[in-house]
Amino acid sequence: MLILEGDARNGRIDRRLACTLALVAGALNSAGFYAVGFFSANMTGNVSILADHIALGDLLRGLFYLAIVATFVVGALVSTLLISVGRRRSMAGIYAVSIAAEAVLLTGLGCADLLLPDGERGPILIFGLSFLMGLQNAVVTRISNARVRTTHISGMATDIGIELGTLVDHAWRRGPPEEAMPVLEKLRLHAATVLSFCLGGVGGVVAYKAFGSGLLFGAAAVLFAVALPGLMKLWGRGSGGPAARSTYDPRVVEP
Structure with a gap:
């Protein structure tokens, strides 16, 4: 799921990656809100609340929400820099390295959530999750x-609304079936991603209520499992020499 990139990917690979990571993101976002009352991935809502506090003259609270947004941006920035360095070195597993880094940092965040007192746990959790959500979103976007x-x-x-509208228009004008196939593929991808995010949110709150920090460790294990095939490909090629270079081949079917 994290080896082929761009046009070399197909709809099945994209759906598997999207559903898995959206499940994790939904769980972390909802669990974070349940635990500390803030969303780590909803930058639209955070910017709206930021604007609301500034308009009401509550600058201190506004700055807090600005910090959440900035942390998300920094996560995406760090991920992009890591990926750019890896791509310049033709590292086939660089996206897997990014997701593995997210898993390691999430494990550290789970330890902090487990060990820190409540007064310190909240800010660490919300800013840590915001950073990781920015990092993850940059990986799948790239x-x-x-x-x-x-x-x-x-x-x-x-996108779902656009694709449904396109399909209605296609049916109205009785267009050829092959014309609708790419739209249906996009609709399946986006609908599956939204459903996975929702299911992850439900499961995240239930799991955090039942296991607390165990949810963060479980999510880290899922991320590492997603990254493992790419890491094995990278490690199997050695380091530093020509064998470590990536040769992306669209004909290769990714497992």
């Missing part, structure tokens, strides 16, 4: 040429 987003719903909901 690897899929922006076909996949996993940490927020607004864009995908818009």
